Amino acid sequence: MTENEISSIVIGLAIEIHKKLGPGLLENAYQECLFYKIKQRGLFIEKEKAMPLIFEDVKLDCGYRIDLLVENKFIIEIKSVESLTVNHLAQTLTYLKLGNYKLGLIINFNEVLVKNGIRRVFNNL
Template sequence: MTENELSNKIIGASIEIHKTLGPGLLESAYKMALFYDLQQMGLEVKRQVAMPFKYKEINLEIGYRIDILVESKVIIELKAVENLTPTHFAQTLTYLKLSNLKLGLLLNFNEKYLKHGIQRVANGL
């Protein structure tokens, strides 16, 4: 399955969760719901994936963690904030670069309509 096909499935599941739960919950509630729904679709899904940071010849464990990784192809950074900031985009792009992946979805569930909180972030590699 391509990154675009996966992103369509992820966005569809996210919209269904948002319709069911609405805005206003903690980020962790949306993460667990999305993780569960994606697993139920038969996708390989991992939570809180450690993202090692390499500098020259050393590896540093400095606490970077991907919220959700789908099929080892698409990174999901999930937020429940008033507004997405440039820092949220930079974080998602950094994870893409560190993992050598092409596509990330930055999802803000604290929107009246989730479609306003969906951002695709691409790594040009």
């Protein structure tokens, strides 16, 4: 399955979850629901995946954690904030680069229409 196919599935599930729960909950609530729905679809998914920094051939734990990693190649960062910022984009780009992943999504569930809070983020390997 390609990253674009995973992206389409995840966006559909995020919209489904948002329709049922609406905005205003904590990030963890949306993360758990999305984790459950993706797993239910039969995709391999990990949550709070540790992302070490490799520096001079040494693996350093800097506290980086990907909210959701799907099929070992697609990252999802869950937010529930007033609006997405450049810091959210930088965080997601960091994960893409450290893990050598091509594509990820930032999903801000704190929007009236969740589609307005979805950002695709690319890593130009």
